[in-house]
Amino acid sequence: MAKRIAILGSTGSIGTNALDVVAHLGSGYQVAALSAHSQVDKLIGQMKRFQPAAVAVTDDAQADRVRQAAEGTRTQVYVGAAGVVQMVERDDIDIVLAAIVGAAGLPAVFAAVETGKTLALANKEALVMAGSLLIPLARRRGVTILPVDSEHSAIFQAMQSGRVHEIKKVILTASGGPFRTASLEQIESATLDDALNHPTWRMGNKITIDSATMFNKGLELIEACWLFDLPPEKIEIVIHPESIVHSMVEFVDGSVIAQLGPPDMRTPIQYALTYPDRLHGVSRTLDLSRSFSLNFHPPDFERFPALRLAQHVARLGGTLGAVLNAANESAVTAFVAGNIPFGGIARAVEHTIRSHAVQPTPTLDDLLKADRWARGTAERFVNAVSV
Ligand code: NDP
Ligand code: MG
Numbered sequence: 145m146a147k148r149i150a151i152l153g154s155t156g157s158i159g160t161n162a163l164d165v166v167a168h169l170g171s172g173y174q175v176a177a178l179s180a181h182s183q184v185d186k187l188i189g190q191m192k193r194f195q196p197a198a199v200a201v202t203d204d205a206q207a208d209r210v211r212q213a214a215e216g217t218r219t220q221v222y223v224g225a226a227g228v229v230q231m232v233e234r235d236d237i238d239i240v241l242a243a244i245v246g247a248a249g250l251p252a253v254f255a256a257v258e259t260g261k262t263l264a265l266a267n268k269e270a271l272v273m274a275g276s277l278l279i280p281l282a283r284r285r286g287v288t289i290l291p292v293d294s295e296h297s298a299i300f301q302a303m304q305s306g307r308v309h310e311i312k313k314v315i316l317t318a319s320g321g322p323f324r325t326a327s328l329e330q331i332e333s334a335t336l337d338d339a340l341n342h343p344t345w346r347m348g349n350k351i352t353i354d355s356a357t358m359f360n361k362g363l364e365l366i367e368a369c370w371l372f373d374l375p376p377e378k379i380e381i382v383i384h385p386e387s388i389v390h391s392m393v394e395f396v397d398g399s400v401i402a403q404l405g406p407p408d409m410r411t412p413i414q415y416a417l418t419y420p421d422r423l424h425g426v427s428r429t430l431d432l433s434r435s436f437s438l439n440f441h442p443p444d445f446e447r448f449p450a451l452r453l454a455q456h457v458a459r460l461g462g463t464l465g466a467v468l469n470a471a472n473e474s475a476v477t478a479f480v481a482g483n484i485p486f487g488g489i490a491r492a493v494e495h496t497i498r499s500h501a502v503q504p505t506p507t508l509d510d511l512l513k514a515d516r517w518a519r520g521t522a523e524r525f526v527n528a529v530s531v
Contacts, residue, residue, distance in 0.1 A: 146171065146172055146173060146174040147172065147173050147174065147238050147239055147417070148174050148176035148236055148237050148238045148239070149162075149166060149173060149174065149175055149176055149177075149237070149238070149239045149240075149241060149417065150176055150177035150178070150179075150198075150231070150232060150237045150239070150240045150241065150256075150261075151163065151166075151175065151177070151178055151179070151241045151243065152178075152179040152200075152228065152232070152240065152241065152242050152243055152244050152249065152252050152267075153179060153180070153181075153242075153243035153244040153245065153249070153266075153267075154178040154179060154180055154187065154190055154243075155180040155181070155183040155186045155187055155190070156243055156244075156245065156348050157346065157347045157348045157351075157409070158241075158243035158266045158292065158348075158409060158413065159178075159180075159241075159243050161409045161410050161413055162241050162243065162413050162417075163175065163190060163194065164410060164426060165410050165413050165414045165417060165426055166194075166417070167194075168414075168426035169414070169417070169418070169423060173417065173418075175190075175194035175195075175196050176196055176197050176198070176234075176236055176237050176238075177196050177197060177198040177199065177200070177231050177232075177234070177237055178190055178191065178194070178196050178198075178199045178200075179199065179200040179201070179202065179228050179231065179244065179252075180199075180200075180201055180202070181201070181202045181203050181244075181248075182203045182206060184201060184203075184206040184209050184210055187199060187201065187210060188209070188210065188213040191210075191213060191214065191217070191219055192213075195217065195218065195219065196219055197218060197219065197220065197234075197236055198219065198220045198221075198222060198231045198234060199214070199219055199220075199221055199222070199231075200221075200222040200223070200227045200228040200230075200231045201221070201222075201223055201227070202223075202224060202225055202227070202228060202248075204223060204224055207221070207223040207224075225248070225251060228244075228251070228252045228255075229251050229252055229254075229255045232252050232255040232256050232259065232261070233255055233258075233259050235259075237261055238261065238262060239261060239262045239263075239264055239417065240252070240253075240256035240261045240262070240263055240264065241264040241266065241292070241413070241416070241417070242256065242263060242264070242265050242266060242267040242270065243266040243267060243292070244267055245267070245269070245348055245350050245351070246267075246269050246350060246469075246473050247269055247270070247273055247466075247469060247470060247473060247515055249267035249269065249270050250267075250269075250270045250273060250274060253265070253267060253270040253271075253278065254274075254278065254281075254508075256287075257278060257281050257282050257285055257287050257289075258281065258285065260285050260286065260287055261287070262287065262288050262290065263282070263287060263288070263289045263290065264290045264292050264413070264416035264417060265289055265290065265291060265292055265293075265416075266292035266293065266413075268293055268363050268364060268367045269363065269469050269473070271366070271367050271370050271371070272363050272366045272367060272465045272466075272468065272469045273465055273466040273469050273470075273511055273515065274465075274466065274508065274511050275366070275367075275369070275370030275465065276370075276461065276462075276465075276505075276506065277507075277508055277511070278370075279370050279371075279373075289371065290415075290416040290419055291367075291371055291412070291416065292409075292412055292413055292416050293364060293367065293412070294390045294391075294407070294409060294411070294412045295316055295317060295364055295368070295390055295391040296364070296367060296368060296371055296391070296412075297390065297403070297411075297412035297415055297416065298317075298389075298390035298391035298392070298402070298403035298412075299314055299316075299368060299371075299372060299391045299392075299393055300371075300372075301403045301415070302391070302392060302393035302401040302402060302403055303372070303393055305393070305395070305399075305401045306393075306395045306401075308372075308373070310395050310396050310397075311374075311378070311393055311394070311395060311396070312378075312394045312395055312396050313378045313379065313380055313393075313394050314368060314372065314374060314378060314379045314380070314391065314392070314393055314394075315380050315382050315391060315392040315393070315394060315400070316361065316364060316365060316368060316379055316380065316381050316382070316391050317381075317382050317383075317384040317387075317389055317390060317391050317392070317440075318358065318360075318361040318381055318382070318383055318384065318443065319342070319343060319344045319345065319355065319383075319384065319385055319386075319387045319407075320358075320383045320384075320385055320441075320443075321342060321343070321355040321356045321357075321358060321360075322334075322338060322339065322341045322342055322343060322355075322356050323338075323339075323356055323447070324343075324383065324385060326447070327447075328446070328447055328487075331447060331486060331487060332485060332486065332487035333485055333486065333487070334356070334485075334486040334487075335486075336479070336480060336482075338356075338486075339352070339353050339356040339479075339486060340352050340353070340356075342355055342356070343385070344385075344386070344387035344407045345387065345407050345409075347409075349480070350473070350476055353476050353479065353480070353489075354472070354476070356486070357448070357450050357472075357486075357489050357490060358443075358448040358450045358451055359450040359454070359472050359489070359490075359493070361381055361443075361450070361451060361454070362450045362451055362453060362454025362455075362457075362468070363454065363468075363469070363472075365379055365381065365451075365454050365455065365458055366454060366457060366458045366465055366468075369458050375459075376455055376458035376459055381443050381451060382440050382441070382442070382443070383440065383441040383442070383443050384438065384439065384440050384441075385439055385441075386436070386437075386438055386439065387407040388404050388405070388406065388407070388430070388438055389402045389403075389404050389438060390402075390403050390404065390405065390412075391403065404430055405427065405428075405429070405430055406427070406428045406429070406430060408427040408428050410425070410426050410427040411425060411427040414426065414427070448490075449490045449494060450490055450493070453468065453490070453493060453494055453497060454468065456497070457497065460502055461504070462502045462503050462504040462505065462506055463500065463502055463503045463506045463510060463511060463514035464497065464500065464502055466506075466511045466512075466514040466515045466518065467496060467497060467500045467514050467515075467517070467518040468493060468497060468518075469515070469518075470496075470514070470515040470516075470518035470519045470522070471492060471493040471496035471497065471518045471519070471521070471522040472489070472493050473519070474492070474518070474519045474522040474523055474526075475488065475489040475490075475492040475493055475522050475526065476489060478492070478522075478523070478526045483526060484526050488526070491525075492522045492525050492526055493522065495521070495522070495525045496518050496521045496522045496525065499521055500514070500517070500518070500521075
């Protein structure tokens with residue numbers, strides 16, 4: 145029987161790449177459900193093309209247009225944040241590709257794990273916030289979490305060369321983003337256009353800005369700790385500007401296993417959907433007939449404070465993951481709105497983390513409260529002082 149896939153955030157960068165992959169895979173893979181927030185024209189186009197059994201639209205104001213488009217078709221329409229959760233709970237879904245951006249994606253990720261679906265996870269923010277609850281829940285439910293993030297897909301693939309206790313460390317690669325060689329002063333006053341000009345990847349705006357601050361790598365460090373059950377000390381961040389080596393695992397005997405490929409998200413998306421099989425790919429492949437070089441450098445914790453903040457958060461855990469994530473989302477929104485300079489993002493996050501009284505073993509309610517508290521604290525910091 146075909147694998148029935150729900151693609152959450154189908155109108156986004158990961159979502160559209162995922163639909164490309166499913167269309168390429170053909171029979172054996174079926175789009176069962178889609179979700180979008182505001183881009184309803186795009187969603188309606190996807191509904192016509194893939195004829196899913198269900199769609200969800202979270203922006204209530206757009207719901208009527210989607211209902212109209214679904215009239216006379218087999219597609220059932222769900223509305224609002226609760227609608228996405230209800231849709232994920234359906235029993236005609238095998239795999240949930242979670243590609244909603246930010247903490248907004250968390251309820252659907254929980255619903256997928258709770259109802260025993262295989263989870264293909266792009267929405268790293270969900271794990272950063274609530275890994276302490278999601279990972280044990282996935283274990284209890286026997287749910288497999290397959291990483292979509294390219295680095296984590298690479299680590300997952302490299303880990304298949306040995307056993308968990310044979311791992312010495314994980315080497316998480318980072319392109320370094322658009323400000324890899326910029327001075328502190330240039331970073332401080334970088335514009336939105338500068339921040340959105342990523343040298344190697346084309347992605348949604350939030351993750352692109354996260355790549356420029358390097359909070360993306362910080363979130364990925366925490367994501368890797370949860371996915372692979374590793375302490376942060378066993379994860380080394382290395383700058384690799386070409387984004388060809390997607391990450392590496394070093395084993396105790398000194399062997400380092402890497403996964404390589406051009407920067408194209410369709411490769412890790414496809415692997416998460418076809419795992420444990422490998423099928424003919426739709427992505428670009430590495431052309432080794434021409435010469436090119438691969439470079440590696442240590443990261444700069446001075447120019448990119450996001451990295452040390454994330455290490456601190458990964459070590460302390462508790463509610464701090466939720467606080468880091470929410471403060472960052474809030475600060476990125478303030479930067480995009482033109483309310484703070486680029487350098488103010490890291491300062492707002494640092495202030496929020498330092499002001500937080502950590503709760504070491506939080507419930508979901510505690511995490512949601514910490515998220516709201518952090519958004520409020522970061523906003524007040526942004527409004528009160530010239531950050
Ligand atoms: P995009 O901004 O391109 O897409 C985000 C998707 O989420 C869109 O479908 C959007 O709907 C939907 N969405 C936005 N806000 C809400 C909300 N409040 N409720 C429900 N849905 C919402 O992001 P990306 O595709 O780049 O990233 C998605 C996730 O994948 C992020 O967590 C990111 O970190 C992760 N990721 C992305 C990579 C990439 O290459 N892009 C690489 C690795 C991880 P609409 O557009 O209709 O408003
Ligand atoms: Mg990544």
